[in-house]
Amino acid sequence: MEDGELAALAQAGDREAFGELVHRYAAPARRLTRAVLRNDADADDAAQDGFLAALRTIGRYDPTRPFGPWLMRIVANAAADRRRRRRVRETEALTPSLASPAASPDEEAHREGLRSALREALATLPERQRLAIVFFDVEGYSHAEIAEVLGVPAGTVRSDVFHARRALRPALEAWRNRTEEAT
């Protein structure tokens, strides 16, 4: 079933349809809020806020347009709201939930090195650049879709993606060099 059909059912009070939409968009929504908040608990709270806000305003969704960008705009706003309210907690470290339990100690150390380098570099970016690069390079949204989500011109999105990549790639390269030196 298409997103628009599910949205119409959810608007009519069909909880299963709403659950299916949450299931489809849980992962990108949680990634988006993690990019903004950098604290897992706050990020999940913000993602939930976003889904609930979307349910309350689902009557305003235009089914002729893609559902994902409409939802992600609401989730991004929810994350920004929570960041403003919980600015103090933003400095807390990410919980180590990204670790794979099946990884060996060496593999885990390797992954943690990459995560740490990227996390630090990501933290230096302005919020809009962080969102732009996550939408573009992780979620595969087009510049036009990201522009709609962020409420800025497409040219601004291109610029944000460019600057974000320029800031993150050295971190990736430094981590790679450290890895090669170690081996």
Place this chain on the structure above:
Amino acid sequence: MNDRSAFDHRPDPELGPALRALLTAEDDAAFVSRVVEAAALQESGRWWEVLGSWAAPGFAAALVLAAVSAWFAVTAGANGDSPLGDPLAAASEAAAVPAYLISADVPDVDAVMTALFEDQ
């Protein structure tokens, strides 16, 4: 590191997966359940919100009405009459009878009789 330009208008095949690994959270199923439960609570809460929104102005209106009624009752009790008077009584009638009562001259009989019969 690949040699892709930061201007490249395609998703970065190296940076994208690295960011995905950094930001992806575990246990989406538990998160979905949590959101669906919260949505159900939100839906049931709306009825109370609607009733609550009706109750507040209704209660305030009832308080105002009770206060106004109490004021009229107290005022009427003090004067022995309604403070608004009799809205059906004509102004001319209200003025005519006291004029006969306070006049020092002997009243015209026809006029007194007419006033008495009109009152009946």
